[in-house]
Every structure is written in structure tokens, then in C-alpha cells.
Amino acid sequence: MTTETLMQVASRSSVVLCCGSGGVGKTTASAALALAQMRTGRRVVVVTIDPARRLADALGVTGELGNQPTLLSSENGGELWAMMLDANETFANLVQGYSSDSAQVERIVTNRFFRNISSSLGGTQEYMAAEKLFELHNDPRFDLVVVDTPPTRKALNFLDAPGRLVRFLDHRLYRVLLAPARGGLRVVAAAVTPIVRTIARVVGASVVDDAIAFFQAFEGMDEGFRARAQQVTQTLTSPTTSYVVVSSAQKEALDEAQFFINRLKTENIATAALIINRLTPDFGVSSDTQTTNNFPALAENANRLAQRAASERLSIAPLVAAVSPSPVVYLSLLPHDVADHQALSLLADQLS
Amino acid sequence: MNNFFASSRTIIVAGKGGVGKSTVSAALALAAAQAGLTSLLIELDGKPSLVSGTSHITVRHISPADALTEYFETHGLARLSKRLVSSGIVDVVATAAPGIDDLLVLGKIKALERERAADIIIVDGPAAGHAVTFLQAPRALYDTVGSGPIRQQAQDVLQFLADPTRCQVMLVTLAEATPVNELIDTAFALEDRVGVALAPIVINAIEEQPLLEIPSSIETTSPLVTAARFHNSRVMQQTESISDLHTRLPLPSLRLTYGSSASSVIEDLANQLRSQIEQLS
Numbered sequence: 001m002t003t004e005t006l007m008q009v010a011s012r013s014s015v016v017l018c019c020g021s022g023g024v025g026k027t028t029a030s031a032a033l034a035l036a037q038m039r040t041g042r043r044v045v046v047v048t049i050d051p052a053r054r055l056a057d058a059l060g061v062t063g064e065l066g067n068q069p070t071l072l073s074s075e076n077g078g079e080l081w082a083m084m085l086d087a088n089e090t091f092a093n094l095v096q097g098y099s100s101d102s103a104q105v106e107r108i109v110t111n112r113f114f115r116n117i118s119s120s121l122g123g124t125q126e127y128m129a130a131e132k133l134f135e136l137h138n139d140p141r142f143d144l145v146v147v148d149t150p151p152t153r154k155a156l157n158f159l160d161a162p163g164r165l166v167r168f169l170d171h172r173l174y175r176v177l178l179a180p181a182r183g184g185l186r187v188v189a190a191a192v193t194p195i196v197r198t199i200a201r202v203v204g205a206s207v208v209d210d211a212i213a214f215f216q217a218f219e220g221m222d223e224g225f226r227a228r229a230q231q232v233t234q235t236l237t238s239p240t241t242s243y244v245v246v247s248s249a250q251k252e253a254l255d256e257a258q259f260f261i262n263r264l265k266t267e268n269i270a271t272a273a274l275i276i277n278r279l280t281p282d283f284g285v286s287s288d289t290q291t292t293n294n295f296p297a298l299a300e301n302a303n304r305l306a307q308r309a310a311s312e313r314l315s316i317a318p319l320v321a322a323v324s325p326s327p328v329v330y331l332s333l334l335p336h337d338v339a340d341h342q343a344l345s346l347l348a349d350q351l352s
Numbered sequence: 353m354n355n356f357f358a359s360s361r362t363i364i365v366a367g368k369g370g371v372g373k374s375t376v377s378a379a380l381a382l383a384a385a386q387a388g389l390t391s392l393l394i395e396l397d398g399k400p401s402l403v404s405g406t407s408h409i410t411v412r413h414i415s416p417a418d419a420l421t422e423y424f425e426t427h428g429l430a431r432l433s434k435r436l437v438s439s440g441i442v443d444v445v446a447t448a449a450p451g452i453d454d455l456l457v458l459g460k461i462k463a464l465e466r467e468r469a470a471d472i473i474i475v476d477g478p479a480a481g482h483a484v485t486f487l488q489a490p491r492a493l494y495d496t497v498g499s500g501p502i503r504q505q506a507q508d509v510l511q512f513l514a515d516p517t518r519c520q521v522m523l524v525t526l527a528e529a530t531p532v533n534e535l536i537d538t539a540f541a542l543e544d545r546v547g548v549a550l551a552p553i554v555i556n557a558i559e560e561q562p563l564l565e566i567p568s569s570i571e572t573t574s575p576l577v578t579a580a581r582f583h584n585s586r587v588m589q590q591t592e593s594i595s596d597l598h599t600r601l602p603l604p605s606l607r608l609t610y611g612s613s614a615s616s617v618i619e620d621l622a623n624q625l626r627s628q629i630e631q632l633s
Contacts, residue, residue: 022369022479023531052530116450151369151479168443195432195441202427203449204497211448251617252374255399283579295570301561302579308610335585337529 006244006273006329007352010037013242013272015137015145015235020246021256022151025277027051028338029246029331030148031059031082032347038078039348042143045069045081045136047129049150052337058344069136081142087128088115094131098224104217113214117165125150127165127229134232156263166229169222242272247319249279249312254319261322274328275351276316281332282309356629357384357472360520362465362512363551364475366483366538367524368531372556376524376608377476378402379621381409383629384472386622392470394461396478402618410470414460416453420446423456427501449497451489458490459505462512465519483521484538487513487546516549524554525597527590532597539601552604552632555594559587560609604632 010016010033018030027048034046048065056065060072065084072080092109099105108114117124129147136145149156200208235241243264247257261271285302286292292299320328331350338344363380367373377393378401384391385408392410395401401411420442424433436442446453465473478486490513494506512518521542525535535553542548564580571577598605606628608621 023526024370052533113448116447168440168447195436198429198432199441199445202429202500203445203452203502204500207448207497211444248370250370250372251402252372252399253370281582283582284575286574286576288574291570291574291576295567295576297564298566298570298576298580301564301583302576304561305579305583333586335582335589339529 003325004327006033006275006327007036007040009242009244009272009327010144011040011042013144013240015133015147015238015241016244016272017133017147017149017241018244018246018275019149019156019260020151021253024246024248024253025331025338026151026246027148028055028058028344028347029244029275029277029351030146031055032338032344032351033244034080034082034144034146035059035344036348036352037144037146038073038080039075039352041077043079043081043141044144044146045083045139045142046146046148047132047136048082048084048148049129051084051148055338055344058338058340060341067132069141083132085125085129085132087125090128090132091117091124094225094228095221098221098228107217108214111210111214111217113210117168124165126156130232130236131228134235137235156260156267166222166226169218169225237267237269243269244273244275245271245323246275246277247316248277249316251315254315257319258322261319271323271326273326274319274323275331276319276328277331278333279312279330280305280309282306356632357387357389360516360518360549360551361468361471362461362473362475362519364477364483364487364519364521364548365524365554366477366521367479367554368534369479371524371526371531373479373524374399374402374476375617375621376522376554376556376625377474378618379625380522381474382618382622383625384474385409386626389471392464392473394464394473394475396457396476401476414457416446416457417442419456419460420453422460449493449502451485451492452502454486454489455493455502455506455509458487458509458512462509465512477521484541484545487521487542487548491546513546513548520549520551522551522554524556526557527555527593527597529589529593529596532593536597536601539603550603552606553597553601554606554608555597556608558590558594558607558609559583561587563587606632 016033018026018033020026030046030048031051034044038044051059051061051065059080059082061070061082065082067083067086067089069081069083072082074080091114095108096105099108126149129149133145133147136142196208196212245257245260247253257274264271283302283305285306286299329351331347334343336343338347365373365377365380367376381391381393381403385406390408390410392412393401393403395411395413396415398413398415403409403411405411421433421437424430424436424442429436436445461473461475477483490506490509493502494510497503497506523535523539525531539550542550561583563584566577566580566584606625608624608628
């Protein structure tokens, strides 16, 4: 069985999701992979969460990235687009797509509770990332969508079927909140259940009123959301969707990477590739004793770096074994941040 | 040494992912234990702790969901609490009042501090970006919730955060441009919007060796030269980042060098912290 390369994995994929803990260069790796794929003539869009200014510069972003893709460069018939996820806007667009009643849309998107959902309800950011991915995946302008997921353990929560948000918006929850209205007068505000009254005493009535107003306005839309969530889940588990785990050799990052690999396994998804970033380069040591004796300080430095490189290789070994036979790409720690196009281009070459 | 640990009873450690926040939290707990103090290490995101409990160190996990459920149970909703969780109403409450879970986690930490659960409480806090939202939650809820127990809780936590003898935030960074920029943004946001005192900054994984001189007599193709050039460019980048940090954010710092052996990183860092803390005073 011949092992694929990371580029081969990406080339046969229509979606690549990069996951890993923060500070491992996940955003940079996503950008470099998108650039490398663009060079093969594909039209690629990279979805980032919050790129550092220097990386945005390296990508050639001049203004601010928004929730709609911006074309950054083209080469060889390929195109590189980028966008930054705005969960709130994505959610609002989704609501608009499910209602023909503009008054209903207005009631929902101006509700304080609705605005809180995208900023505060656990998993919503991730769900919106998945929703955006689904939208871009079906957009004829793009051949490949590269997603840089948020650096939290929750990043893969969107894999939960049928989705936490959908359960949250479910009609049944609304029934628990509100006592059934008598006489079929559904439009009239239904009586509030004792639980809700107790909660209102704890957190304040206005807070609870917002929530109830939201669920009332949302009524009838939950079915559409559920169907959509199923389609999104199908895309996420499709064979042309590949999961790439990014890590450094640092213990905390390795633990997180292992967590992601296991989490994918529970969904029967194999990690398609592993990128180990920020490795100490292995320069080797001088075999020439005379040089070593003549330049003891330099020899000691080379020894120290070689030891560091060796101990890193040792700590990453279990992770490399865990993804076998998927490809592993090793990237060296760079002396400087990836802050210009040349540096990103160099990184793209290393991935190819 | 004890002066440093006596200066604040709670230290919330925060920093961008990958800077070694959990390692530093564990090392800090160990350094306090070595100074003869009892410490309580609180983990917030469900990751296993890097130190195990000893006679001096207690490790405890606090999750937002647990804090919320516990709060319901202690506020007359015990009977309903299971139903609240299974019906999803807990999520409705957390969404209706954003930050309520963060507030309750902080409330729990505050309660542990109040009952003097240990000489020092070290919180392995959320990643830097989220640290601001996390610590802003009490203010936001205090402003939005008109009355009742949550408002009282928010007020108590605000007092806790504003008192430097009870609580300080220790920011951790690497000597690199991106984490340094993020640390500075976080530091200003915490001072301006939360009003919490900042402990000395921890700069982690600094190259210990100074710049190397590369003599002209050595063969330039030798691996010793490539290794030395790599080392030198790292040292220069780190020096630049550290000086940038100090110019833009004049706070004392604790500088930790790259762990020498992988097996005892925490002990090594604890030793370094102890000697750095001594130099502070």
C-alpha cells in the first residue's frame, strides 16, 4: 500500500478541515496548503477564524476580511480566495433563507436572545463554521474549501448529529418553556411554566422574556433547520472531506492533537494527514573531531539542538503511529513569523 | 519568596495557546509547594493536569456545566436540576444570560478563596482571547441583570477581581511577535475593561545561550555553522520580541528558559520560577 502525500490527500478532497490547539501554526498551515493547492490550478477558498495581522499580510489581504470570500490572487488558472467567519451574520443569513416572512426575520434577528446564541451558546460558532463550509462547498466558484477551525476542544462539536443547535431550537424545548396555550390561541402569549418563573427570579425577568419571544418567533422554522443540519453533517462525513490535524512537538499541543484524532475516530473518521509544525531542525553534528575540538561553543550548540530535535521526534512518535498510514508532514520552526508572501510561499513549497 | 505568593491569594494564569500556560500553572503550584505553601490548582477546560496531587498540591477541575448545575442545586432548584439539564433549559439560561457559566465558575473560585481552601489558588485559565470575555462576564451580568442572586454573585465576583490581594492575572507568552502582540492586547483589555491587577508576566521558552560568534576560520558548510546561524536568528528574534514587550507594556517579568530535559520540565520550571521570584523582590 503506497502512502499518499498531503498534497494528494488535498487534491482528491473538496473540503479540508485543519484542527489542532492554538499556537501550533494552524492558521498558517491552512493558508500555505490553500496556496499550494491554488498553484495546481484549483480554485480554493480558505476560511479562517481570526488571522493574526502578519498572516493576513502574508496572504496578501489588503483590507479587512469579511464573511464573504475575497479573491486574493490567481495563478495557473487557480484562484485563492479567503474569508473570515462571522457566526452572527451566517446565522442571520440562514434565518433569512428559511422564512419568506420579512417581519418574522426581523423579529428574530433583532431579538437579544438570538444575538446571544451565536456569541454564547456552546457549539454555535462551530456549527456556523460548518454551515459556511457547506455553503462554500456547494458554491460553483470553488473546487476546494480549506477551513481553519477554532483552537478549542469544541472545534469538532459540529460533528454531533443532529447538532446541538438544532436540538436547542427544537420545538420540544419550546413546549417545556411555555405551558400549552388553551383554546388554540397560539398567537396570544402562552402561560409561562413554573420552572421558567423560578428561573426568572434568579436571572431576571427581562432575560427570560427575550428567550420566550425568540422561541415564539422561531416557531415553525425548526424543521427546515433540522433538514439542513443533516445535509451539513453528510458533507462533513463525506469521503471527499479530509481532516488534517496540526500539532507542534510540545506536550500540551500533542495532547490536544491526540484528543482530536480520538474524537474523529469515535465518528468513524480517519485523520487524513498530520502536520507537525515548529520542529527544531536536525542539522546534525560534526563528525570531524578536530572541528569539534577547535570550536567547542559551536559544537555544544549543535549538540544541544540535535538533542532537542531527537527528544521532539521521540515525543511525536505516538501521534505519528496513531494516524498511520496517513501522511505526516514535518515543518521546521522558522526563525521568524510568517509575515510576508515569500515566507508563506516557501511554506507552501514545503507542503508540496 | 513567600512575599510573592502572599501578594495575592489567587493567580489566574492566561495566555495564547501553545505558550505553555498549563505547564507554567503546574510549575507555579510546585514552586509554591516547595516554599512550604499549600496550593490548589484549578483546571478549567477539562484537560488532565500536568502535576498530580501531593500533600501540598490539590488538583481540582471546574467545568461551566458543573458550576451551573451546582448553582441551581444550591438555589432552591435542586429538585428540578436534573430536568433542567435533560430538557436543555440549562442551555437556554446560559444563552439568555451570556457569561452566566463564566460568572458561576469565577464565583466558585471566589468561594474557594473566601474559605481559604489553600494558601494559594492557581487557576489554569482560558486561552488569552477568551480570558477577556471570561473575566468580563461579571461586569456584563451586573449591568444587565437588574436584581436577584445573580446580580449579588456578580457584585461579589467584581469585588474579588478588583482586589489585588485576592486575585491577580498572570499572563504567559513566548518571546515571539504574534503571542507578544496578543498578550499586550489582552493586558490592556484586562486593565481597562476588567480592572484586574496583573502579576508579573511570564516569558516562556527563552533560549538560554547567548549569541554565538562564528569564526571565519570554520568551514561554512559545517553543520556547526548552520546550527549556530539558526540559534543566532532565534536569539535575535527573541531579544527583539522581549524588548518590544517591555517597551509597550512596562511590567516586571519572570523569564523561563527552554526546558533542559523533557522528563522533568515542570520541576525545572518550578526551580526557575523560584529563583526568578527571588530576584523580583
